[in-house]
Amino acid sequence: MTLTTNVNVEAQAIEAKKASKKLMILSEEEKNQALNHLADVLEREYETILAANEKDLANGREKGFTDAFMDRLSLTKERVAEFAQGLRDVSKLEDPTGQVVTDWTLENGLQVEKVTVPLGVIGMIYEARPNVTVDATGLALKSGNAIVLKGGSSAINSNQAIVEVMHRGLEETKIPKEAVQFIASTDRAATNELFKMKEHIDVLIPRGGGKLIQAVVENATVPVLETGVGNCHIYVDKHADVEKAINILVNAKTDRPAVCNAAETLVVHKEWLSEHKDALIAALKENNIAVHGDEYILDIIPGSVLAGEEDWANEYLSTDIAVKAVDDLTDAIAHIETYGTKHSEAIVTEDAESAETFFALVDAAALYHNASTRFTDGGALGFGAEIGISTQKLHARGPMGLPALTTVKFLMKGTGQIR
Known part of the structure; x- marks a missing residue:
């Protein structure tokens, strides 16, 4: 210097x-x-x-x-x-x-x-x-x-x-x-x-x-x-369209992994995961996304490693991602409330009531329904630039x-x- x-x-x-x-x-x-x-x-x-x-x-x-x-x-x-x-x-x-x-x-x-x-x-x-x-x-x-x-x-x-x-x-x-x-x-x-x-x-x-x-x-x-730092979550609800869910996840995680509006945690409904695990695994592998998952995820996603407490709060700024399996929307919101940084959170679902509940109860500066968290950006929202x-x-x-x-x-x- x-x-x-x-x-x-x-x-x-x-x-x-x-x-x-x-x-x-x-x-x-x-x-x-x-x-x-x-x-x-x-x-x-x-x-x-x-x-x-x-x-x-x-x-x-x-x-x-x-x-x-x-x-x-x-x-x-x-x-x-x-x-x-x-x-x-x-x-x-x-x-x-x-x-x-x-x-x-x-x-x-x-x-x-x-x-x-x-x-x-x-x-x-x-x-x-x-x-x-x-x-x-x-x-x-x-x-x-x-x-x-x-x-x-x-x-x-x-x-x-x-x-x-x-x-x-x-x-x-x-x-x-x-x-x-x-x-x-x-x-x-x-x-x-x-x-x-x-x-x-x-x-x-x-x-x-x-x-x-x-x-x-x-x-x-x-x-x-x-x-704020961005420990942003994508919640894939049991009523999520598989194509939308995969595209949103991949974009939010890999478009620019080192920025604060990139997704750091995938929260996924167990019923959706059971039905669409092959599509999710293929997308993760194709995009070189490394998974840090809970014990439920370890049995489903090959190559995943066990997530510790620090993983749920981590802003990886890389192509690593934490993955949490949940039983319902209530569990998903509770996880986000515990580990989120109030930056950007998204729900992928075709159920309007679930989306409305998510919007009402999740405390964050930006919330998304069926869209990537990458839009939390002054330029993307028409501000010209952001400070x-x-x-x-x-x-x-x-x-x-x-x-x-x-x-x-x-x-x-x-x-x-x-x-």
């Missing part, structure tokens, strides 16, 4: 705070022009970004990072183009600020408006996915917020290069480049300092593994918008797009009223 220089986190946070005041008065057109220009600059300077990314990949190979981790870390010309396009997509979305949520007039004639406004300064702490640097920046700027970025050490060269490219682009726009701050340090002390910047940072958003999120939640004095997936219940829940990065002000307009 080369970027371990001393940084002044407080100075950067102060600069972001100053820039946020300038952002708040920009027009929607000025913000959109800036985002589209940033997209063009990122695509034009992709070779600079890929050269920096290669340094991170070389370090990853040296340290023996897993294939899944290296996939999250890796950039290509196409991936740069994808997150550049994400900025253009965000520019097309409605400005979430300045929206009148509600208004009314009091008996004394005082006019009241509840209006959406930017949060101010967002602190973003994340791990190995450089695309988050661009996605988070785009959403922050579109919603009128400055952002302080603290990426993981494994992607520090990539992130630094991306921010430098964006700074060059912002110099040709109405948005001050100081609105995007990157803490170029691998020192944990810099992260811990960011936790305490309550005077300058309005909210912290952690995005990554469970340990990172837990560290932010437990140590930060800045308010935290908590994103994270919230598993908490206050302020924002689920994929967080532009509206999640705003708060409200009450504006009162009078003619001299006193109380």
Whole structure:
């Protein structure tokens, strides 16, 4: 690592705070022009970004990072183009600020408006996915917020290069480049300092593994918008269509195994399993899905290994999966309640009553009936991009797009009223 220089986190946070005041008065057109220009600059300077990314990949190979981790870390010309396009997509979305949520007039004639406004300064702490640097920046700027970025050490060269490219682009726009701050340090002390910047940072958003999120939640004095790890379940009910069940399971597990909306546990009704075990076994084998099952599953699925308590709670981020056989819907919901992370849960069934019960009783940010959990994604749901997936219940829940990065002000307009 080369970027371990001393940084002044407080100075950067102060600069972001100053820039946020300038952002708040920009027009929607000025913000959109800036985002589209940033997209063009990122695509034009992709070779600079890929050269920096290669340094991170070389370090990853040296340290023996897993294939899944290296996939999250890796950039290509196409991936740069994808997150550049994400900025253009965000520019097309409605400005979430300045929206009148509600208004009314009091008996004394005082006019009241509840209006959406930017949060101010967002602190973003994340791990190995450089695309988050661009996605988070785009959403922050579109919603009128400055952002302080603290990426993981494994992607520090990539992130630094991306921010430098964006700074060059912002110099040709109405948005001050100081609105995007990157803490170029691998020192944990810099992260811990960011936790305490309550005077300058309005909210912290952690995005990554469970340990990172837990560290932010437990140590930060800045308010935290908590994103969650994804121990997502697919429950195959006894009334499930076999083709739908197999396709949904395979997609949710194998499309991108290392992302948080991938399925980590299959909960399957024993009656369905008894009838369709051959189809399930064939699909698991064809897609190289390794099974960690309970004792019932060990007798049915060849090559499966006995699951321990840690398997039911594990976010594998690989093509491994835990498989639990249950007697009924009640048992399935109980298992999900015990081990789920309130991220995304799915039921596959042709019985409408079972689906309604599942929706009513399962506590998660996103629930699916006859669909893959892979749709818990800001882009897939039409948000343009997302800054994270919230598993908490206050302020924002689920994929967080532009509206999640705003708060409200009450504006009162009078003619001299006193109380």
